[in-house]
Amino acid sequence: MTDSLQRFMLRGAPVRGEIVSLDAAWLEVVNRHELPESVRDRLGELSAAALLLAATLKFEGSLVLQIHGDGPVALFVVECDASGTYRATVKLREHDRPPSCDADLRDLVDANGKGRFVVTLVPGRSTPGRQPYQGIVPFEGHSVALVLEHYMARSEQVPTRLWLAADAQRAVGLLLQRLPSLGGNESPTPPASAAPIDDDDAWNRMQQLADTITRGELLRLPPEHVIRRLFWQEPLHAFEQRPCRFACTCSRGKVASMLRMLGKEEVEEIVRDQGAVEVRCEFCNLPYAFDRVDCTGLFVEGLSAPAPARPQ
Ligand SMILES: [Zn+2]
Known part of the structure; x- marks a missing residue:
């Protein structure tokens, strides 16, 4: 299935993961904006990351990720909700030279050290009393994955790793997260036959395995092949895939x-x-x-x- 997000857990250890793959839903964004390659690819990575993070939140409403930039890009915005609906856009600074195709995120938005990353949670209609939450963090890291990993470590205090890739056809993301302990609401009970795995070891091993994935593989392989290629020896429990789609809320x-x-x-x-x-x-x-x-x-x-x- 394309345009989907798949969640999985490592049996017997508090490590969970998700993989998101957007193609038709990504083309909806690509075809609506004429963007330099490096800007387009960073927007795709941020879109994949937003959907991954939204799926980890126990939250009814929308997640908005914004990167305010002081370089060729003035603003990246991705809005999404836990149901897998998203929209994304970029504001370029008009008089700047177009960025080179190998510009990283820092070149695009933190050229003068004034980049900011803003995370906003907007409560949905089913939670009328809740106030929006906004976290603003200074820009740390030269890639979308690093900026988000730092944010998750500082603000959410959940060790999280991300592997992201995007091009003109696809936007793909893999997330691994270390949970505080087993037994949360959504953690499946590990089968009795599963041997307990040392927590640190499982977390480190899963990251090392995921670190072997290349950008080319992320962009080329179907998500289920990525999971098989990386974690074929690991006892994973996969949850149902859920669809992702582009939708705009303008009216x-x-x-x-x-x-x-x-x-x-x-x-x-x-x-x-x-x-x-x-x-x-x-x-x-x-x-x-x-x-x-x-x-x-x-x-x-x-x-x-x-x-x-x-x-x-
Ligand atoms: Zn619109």
């Missing part, structure tokens, strides 16, 4: 609210200059057009409902 109503926040004067000025307001969703590139009549309607008291969509 005409949200754009209308944004224009109202911008203010009547500003919107009127754009209409005067350009005849209409056209806003493109930064994630899915869908255009939303508001003509003079629509714009007037935005600011008529009591008319808070967005104007009906017009054919684009």
Whole structure:
């Protein structure tokens, strides 16, 4: 199955893993943005990583990973939820030279040491009382995997390793995590026949095995082959695969609210200059057009409902 995420556990030891593989769902992002190769690949890695992390959280809502950059890339954003839905975009600094194809993450976003990594958890509708959580950490590491590993070690205090790869066709990620102990809600009871494995040994061994995977193999092999190639001697328990997909949450109503926040004067000025307001969703590139009549309607008291969509 493509566009899927698979979770697994090492039987008898508190080590769990996940592998995510995006192809059609990744092309939805690739085909909507014209990006330099190095930027595209880092966005793919961040997308894979966000889906992996979201699947480890016992949390109803969405996870937003942002990297604010001071180099050629001003912002990377990936939003996803635990059900495997995601969207992603990049904001490039317009006047900078396009980055070279071998630029690493640090070259792209931390050229002057001012890169920041922001993690936001937005509670879902089923948890109305919960407040959004936001963690901001300084930029540490030259790859998406390292930045996230440092974040998980510092903020979540869960030893986590990531192996990520992306190109024009696929975005793939492997995650290993050391759990505090066996017996959590989602940990399967190890079968009685499984010999207890020394914790440190299992964690170190799984990492060493995963370290042998190459970028080429991650991008070329189906996820189940990656798991077999790395851990064929290990007693793994695999959970059901779950699908992943690209979906954008933008709507005409949200754009209308944004224009109202911008203010009547500003919107009127754009209409005067350009005849209409056209806003493109930064994630899915869908255009939303508001003509003079629509714009007037935005600011008529009591008319808070967005104007009906017009054919684009
Ligand atoms: Zn959109």
